[in-house]
Amino acid sequence: MAWTSNKRGSTFMECSVPLMVSVIDTDSAIARQVSPPNRTCGDAIPTRRGRSTTCSVRGKPCRSLGYHGRTVLLKELDLVSELEQPQAITLDEAAQIADEVKELIEAGEEHSAWELLQNLHPADIGTIIAGLPRASRDAIISVMSPDTVAWILHQMNPVEAGRVATRLGSNILSFALAQAHPRQVLNVLDRLPVRRAREVAASLEPLESAEMLEYAPDTxxxxxxxxxxxxxxxxxxxxxxxxxxxxxxxxxxxxxxxxxxxxxxxxxxxxxxxxxxxxxxxxxxxxxxxxxxxxxxxxxxxxxxxxxxxxxxxxxxxxxxxxxxxxxxxxxxxxxTVELDTRQMQRVANVAGETVGGPLSSSIRTHLPWLMINLGTTFLAAGTVSLFESTLAQVVVLAAFLPVVAGQGGIGGTQTLTLIVRAIALGELVGIGARRLLMREALLGLLHGVVLGVLVAVIALLWKQNPGLGLVLGLAMLGNMVIAGTVGAGVPLFLRRVGIDPAVSSAVVVTTFTDVFGFLLFLGIASASINLIT
Incomplete structure (x- = not known):
């Protein structure tokens, strides 16, 4: 029986069972699996950190080597001369590999699918596996070693990690979570059924860095x-x-x-x-x-x-x-930084915390409240239009141009809003007074309004051969673009002043303002100039 040690001091011994050893570069996950000629291995000896080697006996994983440090099998074992470093791949390449993996799994070749993935970087493996259908994801995870599963969970966002964790056996999940950050452990356990979460938590050793949990998230x-x-x-x-x-x-x-x-x-x-x-x-x-x-x-x-x-x-x-x-x-x-910027962008669109492949129930809880609020604001805009029913009855063609004014105002306001929210988040408004910023955005809206107003006036003139309609439409466009710039900058600045996150509710407020005032300007000017139009 022979002993061999790696760079971290972990050991394993030879015996009489055929061995498949996972050669691991722990800064970049499993590099490849090799079957050493005339080599056998059975029991694994724990390392100084309480972890052990990764091997599979007749295709079944034994124990797994921790990912701390860089594990290198000694050349005396004649397994490999050097470790292969995984190379970065493009998004197109990742999509192509994902399609191939799905085809292999559907054909019942899970091991071939894993062989296709195992030489990739763990970040790419996590992305590809997270995007697979549930059945395919469960199938390929079933052929992974616990150490690899730990890497995959580490690369996934908490929602996806929780979904994968629910399909794992308690032993494998406990091993994976034992190597994760305490915050990630809590995120995963929080998404498990209560009984299962207690079972897994009871099997975990006290976390060395559990004191980190006394600090609030995102600090x-x-x-x-x-x-x-x-x-x-x-x-x-x-x-x-x-x-x-x-x-x-x-x-x-x-x-x-x-x-x-x-x-x-x-x-x-x-x-x-x-x-x-x-x-x-x-x-x-x-x-x-x-x-x-x-x-x-x-x-x-x-x-x-x-x-x-x-x-x-x-x-x-x-x-x-x-x-x-x-x-x-x-x-x-x-x-x-990436995580916070993503959340900021999602909050502007009122879809914070949602993922494309997330459960429908989560998407409904995220979307529906804001959609209902937005529905209420649309009725406010509809009420504004109803104030001018007599004008619309006299000049029906005005109804065709209502979306033009409101739509352009909404886009202009959203552009300004996005710029201001980003500037607030990055601290770019230091030394820039609110009045100066509002004047700048109002002037920018005025310049945009002049260009767009002339353009829509010409279109209305050529389309409907009605100079009065073109004049009314151009003036309404000019006014609404000024309002869009002012409101798009003013709303987030005001919300920040009163202590409300400007990314959360600014979009609904800005859209409501531009819709209501756009309709009010267009139909109000049309009512005052009804003789010019008719």
């Missing part, structure tokens, strides 16, 4: 990594290098080492590059640099992302009671 405390590299400001470069060597999980992602004073207060930082270039006896004070920005545990994630973008920092130190408690890595800041 610096939620984003940070608790394993924080620090050393005293009076230390030497050689001592600082030893601190970095002691960090097993995140040292390859760090760009700076943080420096503390005698009372544990954060006083500066030193670049990892400077540490590498300096002599061992160089005092850290000589190569230290001041901190550009720090945040506290309750700082909103959006503000953290703004600081990263504005000051071009690669990591943000997080403090609590003036003591360093964590660091936010650049990759987490990027992920938070």
């Amino acid at each position: 610096a405390g939620d984003l940070m990594v608790g394993q924080t590299p620090t050393t005293h400001i009076d230390s030497l470069t050689g001592e600082a290098r030893e601190v970095l060597r002691s960090l097993e999980d995140i040292r390859q992602k760090l760009t700076h080492l943080f420096l503390v004073g005698n009372d544990g207060e954060l006083v500066g930082q030193v670049s990892v590059v400077e540490l590498a270039l300096a002599e061992n006896e160089t005092p850290l004070r000589e190569i230290a640099s001041p901190l550009v920005a720090t945040v506290t545990t309750d700082t909103p994630a959006l503000e953290c992302a703004r600081l990263q973008r504005h000051y071009n920092v690669t990591q943000l130190p997080v403090t609590k009671d003036e003591r360093l408690v964590g660091v936010i890595l650049a990759e987490h800041l990027l992920a938070a």
